Structure formats: structure tokens, C-alpha cells
Amino acid sequence: MSFSVPFTAHEPCNIPKSYRVLASKSVERETLSSSIEADALVVGAGITGNTLAIHLAEAGKSVVQLEAKVPGWGGSGRAFGSVVPCHKNTEPAIIRHYGEQRGTRVIDAIAQGPALVADLLKRHNIDAAFDSGGWAFGAHTKAFEKTLQKRAEYWQSRGADVEYLDAQKFSRLIGSDYYQAGIVDRRALSINPLAYARGLFEAAHEIGVSQYTNSPAVRLKQKESGNWQVATPHGKVECQNIYICTNAYTKGIWPGLEKGFVPVRGWGATTTTIDSEVLADILPENHFITDTRQLWSGIRKLPSDQMHLGIGGPAVRTNGKADLKTASKRLKEVYPSLKSIEWKESWSGWIAVSTDQFPRILRLANGVWAAHGYSGRGLAMATLLGKELSFCNVESDLENLILPVEKLSRIPFHKLSPFGAAMLLRWYAFTDYLGVQNR
Secondary structure (H helix, E strand, O other): OEEEOOOOOOOOOOOOHHHHHHHOOOOOOOOOOOEEEOOEEEEOOOHHHHHHHHHHHHOOOOEEEEOOOOOOOOHHHOOOOEEOOOOOOOHHHHHHHHOHHHHHHHHHHHHOHHHHHHHHHHHOOOOOEOOOOOEEEEEOOHHHHHHHHHHHHHHHHOOOOEEEEEHHHHHHHHOOOOOOEEEEEOOOEEEOHHHHHHHHHHHHHHOOOEEEOOOOOOEEEEOOOOOEEEEOOOOEEEEOEEEEOOHHHOOOOOOOHHHHOEEEEEEEEEEOOOOHHHHOOOOOOOOEEEEOOOOOOOEEEOOOOOEEEEEOOOOOOOOOOOOHHHHHHHHHHHOOOOOOOOEEEEEEEEEEEOOOOOOEEEEEEOOEEEEEOOOOOHHHHHHHHHHHHOOOOOOOOOOOOOOOEEOOOOOOOHHHHHHHHHHHHHHHHHHHHHHHHOO
8 A cells, every 4th residue: 555645734824923922932853864663653743643642652652753844833833722621512412422331431531631731731841821710601692591501500510610600790700791691610721722732742752752843744655564654755754553643734644534524714813912901801810711602702811911812714715814803893892991902913724623523533544543523622632632542553452442443434525515614604603693683
């Protein structure tokens, strides 16, 4: 088996400067220019690949890691930065999808996501966490008040530090009377995702992972021995197991792998520095906000005294600009004290959205593994699946993994899926608009 591949999906935006300034550390390595051998090869230096490399090395494996560009280049360095202890799908939906036993394991594992991230931050001395009171999840219309109340009761019954707040209490918590009610989930973290990804990359290096940047995997070949040989433009790696950790930035690295999800652009933006007296009454305990609308709704403060928003923009095209006009309107609605808003930068990153919004662990061939489909909840999930992938090898028992190991499947009529995604996002925008109009 042998094939050549283009090495990455097209990315029209750079890594956000707001994150780069806060991450500061340079983690570029030399390019691979020789033939080497290892037990395992990790393709990609985002959160999944870096977490995986750490766990493989800690298990005594010799590990080579290839990055086509620089660590955190893909979605890991562009995410909103919220690490939350729940999935986009509801808990009953998770149980229906996986069954009672595995579904419960999935719910419990995701709930431990922020703790898993916090442990890695502490264990490897990674300076990426912001001072935060947790996650404030607001009901943007009255229709969602009971939904959030039931959600809080569910997690309280499981011993989680989650509290339902009426409009008045939620207003005091976030410094805004915009929402009808809300939940505060104190388990969640707010981080600089680029600093987190790069900190993990550096931690993997320190425990012996051989790392190469600007070294795309361009050709894969299985040898008669059963081992795999992976070529870069100037070198080769022979190994027993390959782990493809490129998520939405997968482009041809394995035939059909990118056809198992729909690539969608998520957008973010930061304001210029805001006067500290004005900021003092906005998110006074440094919670980050999302709400019950279906499209991007994240708001948080950065340590640099900037506001950071998840916003709209072209979802499937590589051209176009962020919708800063709507972002300004939304920020003023929530925080009227911000009389004038100036934006410093905006950016986008690709999100791998599965049709059911559940992630996948894939066995592509004997000794070739992948994970993708985080669907916008990648920070905790990427960390979790990086750890889970470390248990996948040609000799391992896969039954004890949190997620089932699946074969590669392709979305029918995949070429048309971006158009379907664009139509669905427009429908979400319309329903969000109607909800706000009927507040």
C-alpha cells in the first residue's frame, strides 16, 4: 500500500496575534532531513497530537512527531479557549447514541475534561490558564429558563459544582441584565489555547519525543514487514503505528479521511484595549459567557484588557471577512457601557463537524489510527482523545476505550456537504433572530 498526499487544508488566516503575544514562546524545530525509526509516529502538533505524544512517551514508546507547519497552527491555536465539562449533544442524546453503559462512560469522561486539562497544565508547568470563575451559560430567551434549570439539577445530582441563577443573580454574576436566567459551572476553564498547545509540545520534547516542524507527511507506504514508512519532503520515518491527529486540517493524508466530516470555519475577534474602569463592571469574576442560541455566542475578557468574542463570518468559503458589525451590536446589547467598540483583529479556523456532532476514533488500517469530528468542542475532547489514542496499537484491547473504535465512513454526497452546512447555519441564524425578537 502506497500513496502520495497533499499535506494540509488551505488556511486563509494566521494564528491570532492576541494568542501569540500571550503564548510568546517559540517552539519551532528543525525539519526532518534523514531516515529514522520509532515505535510510533504522530502526525500533527495540535492538542490531540501533543497530548498523545506525551502519553506514548510516558508509556516507554519511542515517538516521532511531524508537524507540517508550526505547533498549534490548526484549530488548536484558533479556538475560543473555553474548556467545558459537557458535550454539544445533551446527556440523553449521548445515552441514545452509545447505549447506557458506554454513554455514561462518555458523559463522565467529558465531565472530567477540564480537570484533565488542569492536571496537564500543572504537571508540565504550562502557563496557559486565565483567572476565571468558570462558565456562565445564559438563557437568551425565557423559553430556555426551565431547560437550564433542569440541566443544573442533573449535574447537581451528580455532585458537580453547578448552580442555576435567576435573572437578578445571573446579572450580578456577569455584570449584565441581558439574560433571563443562567447557569454557572465552576468546573470549566478559560485558557489561551495556543499557549496550551505549545506548552504540551514543549512538554513532549522534554520527555524525549523527537519533533520536526515544517515537515509534512507526503507519502505513506506499508512495507512487507507490516511496518509503515512515512516520507516527508526531505526524510523518512519507519514505525509500527501511525496516529493522524490533524482533525479539520486533514487533506488527503489518508484516502477519504477528510470525507468523514464537514469543514466549517469558526470565527473569533478581539477588541482594542478597553479602559480598566469600564472593564471592572464587565464579567467582574472573569467568567466566560456562552448562551442558548445555536450560533457563536462566546464572550470573555483577556488578561490584556481586551474583549474576546466568538462571532460569525463565511462558514464554508476561504474568502470573506468576519462579521464585525453584528459582533459590535451583540457586545453592546450585552454590555451597553461599551459606548464605542473598536476591533483589533479577527481570525478564523476550520472546525471538523461530524453529521451527528459526535467525535470519532478510527482504525484506518492495521497500525494506522486517527481521531476527528470534535464539532466545536475540541479543547477538552482533543485532550481526552489524545490520551485515548495512546492505548491504540496493533496489539491492544480496544474494548476499554471510552469511545468505540470505528472504521472510516464517508458522508454521502460529501462534495455537497458545505452547501448543506451553509444552509443549516443560515437557518440557525434565523431561529436565533426570531428568538431574540420574541424576548
